[in-house]
Amino acid sequence: MRGDVDVSVVTAVHNRGVAARNVLRSLACQTLPPEAFEVVFVDDGSERPLAEELAAEMATLEPTFKLRVLRHDTARGVQEARNAGAAQADGNVLVFLDADCLAHPGLLQAHLDAHTGRQVAVCGYTSVRELTPASWRLLLGDDWDFGDPVGVADRMERTPLLHDPLCELLADPRPSDWAFFWTHNVSIPRWAFEQVGGFKSDFPAKGVEDIEMGYRLARTGLPTVFAPAAKAVHQPHDRLRGRDIVQDRHNEQILVDMYPTLEVEAVCSYDIVRSRELVPAIQRFARALDPATSDCARLEELPGVCARIATAGNVLVMGDPAGWPTGLRPPDAICFPVDTRERPEPGRETARLPLLGTRIPYPDDHFELGLVTDYWRSFPERTLSRILSELARTCRNVVLLSGVSAAPLQQADPALAAALDAYDHPYWEFTVRLRRELHEFEIVERERAGTTAAFDLCERLWETSDLRTAISAPPSRRPAQASA
Structure with missing residues (x-):
């Protein structure tokens, strides 16, 4: 009993x-x-x-x-x-x-x-x-x-x-x-x-x-x-603490796959302790985010990008799909923390991920093409680099767009940037390295029409070392430039 x-x-x-x-x-x-x-x-x-x-x-x-x-x-x-x-x-x-x-x-x-x-x-x-x-x-x-x-x-x-x-x-x-x-x-x-x-x-x-x-x-x-x-x-x-930390990151990705929500993404991206402060800040940011800062209003001004979208097998868009060119099939997935009003055409299903983009619930190279609208301007460089790295992980090709949205931000969201500056330092980053600088990416302009532009993006090889290695094997230096 x-x-x-x-x-x-x-x-x-x-x-x-x-x-x-x-x-x-x-x-x-x-x-x-x-x-x-x-x-x-x-x-x-x-x-x-x-x-x-x-x-x-x-x-x-x-x-x-x-x-x-x-x-x-x-x-x-x-x-x-x-x-x-x-x-x-x-x-x-x-x-x-x-x-x-x-x-x-x-x-x-x-x-x-x-x-x-x-x-x-x-x-x-x-x-x-x-x-x-x-x-x-x-x-x-x-x-x-x-x-x-x-x-x-x-x-x-x-x-x-x-x-x-x-x-x-x-x-x-x-x-x-x-x-x-x-x-x-x-x-x-x-x-x-x-x-x-x-x-x-x-x-x-x-x-x-x-x-x-x-x-x-x-x-x-x-x-x-x-x-x-x-x-x-x-x-x-x-115990093998380093192995445990890596295993936890793998299991966290399974958690994000199960529950693609802002709070789960934050817990898995910023660790459990720091996410206590970041979850409210991220949720406030999502509630206040103007979709016009992140939409596709001027995407048609870039015919080269539109042609790539038309021939891509599957496409992930990071940003608001409002203004998506009518002649193109809708994207296969949208990552954006705001519930947008755009709906796919009948018979086609678009996965909607209400996330920042620091953890994307798809395996490596799942998408042929990833596009990020002016949404990227919402973030400070450290967090933007993490988002771009997730795009590079899940998409075989990444296009960073500039000026395609109706009202792009002029600077990162100040309140969110302040919270991220204070708490975007997960304790495990000494074991699982995170990309933190735009220098870690190769960004090549491929198309421009006035103030609207598209850049191909890929991750650079980035040497990492501990202090012992850096001291014992100093890198070669370029010759000093002669003074003018």
Whole structure:
């Protein structure tokens, strides 16, 4: 019978038996009565089955709670493991806790309290999510006993480095906080989990699948809120952080493909923390944007471009399609953050992407031709370069238009430029390099008719290096110019 207990803790584990045993110990120390919760471990294809190891640990614990262990003989991925655990759970509230996360004694009570009287998804706080054993020893010492969760929890309160800065950051709720639905330490009503269909299996590896669920929950009216008292400590383990960052960027592209909206694009383009400030700024920009600054009113003055459009297999337009020449078939896709009134001819479907253009939900070289109207003038150079790079990625040929719109802007939108200058610095750009200057593109004029012009654009090869390489192998210099 469902609803037998208040809380079900669901944990997926793969080859981390010691960490999982420590998690069990931390759950035995909960202030929530043991009869009020259960624990479901899903052993997702560990090389050595963990059921006996976890049962042996459980036998040493007092007071006891209900434990069940499910086994996948072959790893199916964290999404399916969590779904399998949730399907077996009896609790009214599901708490997802990573197998590396030691629960503070008050964690389950804090999650349960956060659900009282409201329909929400809840994210707790997890300290030092990224430390390896070596970096933990360097920063915090080697005298920590993760087998003593109460001692760790007590020491955590007295160690400033273990304070989670999200406590202050997230004290001011924002609509994009669904992006903090991180399953190292979250909870959700079981009925909501079942209603949205659990975790999706579209992601090839761990990462972003939890954020995707947070977004689906938000779309159904269940916001993500924060419970500072629901604390956990992430037990350190070796990891390839650079690989994880690259994998997250891949999974984010899947997220944009699923939900091409301004807020999802912002979260994936500017990272989760910075997007909290940028999402409102971008939405204000989109509401205030005059389509006349970005339309195709004078495109017919460039017959060479029109001829290229006519023979192109498929075309992406970045900007407002208003004024599109009547003799040309409509574009195959339009990327523009304003809902335009232009509609395609009967029998032809145009994909409409209400995005800035920093992330385009298409694979590499999908379009034969990409056109950007004077819409590009809305952005400062750093962000414009990112948009042009996305065009160059998704389009085999890119044409940058100038003067084709009815009322082109004279400068980038000041309010948006100020927000982007402050927050367009995603933390992961040290691993995934972003184009930031127009110098990184070759821009060649191909056609001009008075003030209207078209430029072919492609990315230049751009040497990157670390300081060690730059110092040890200085580039050759051109001879100094003689003075006049």
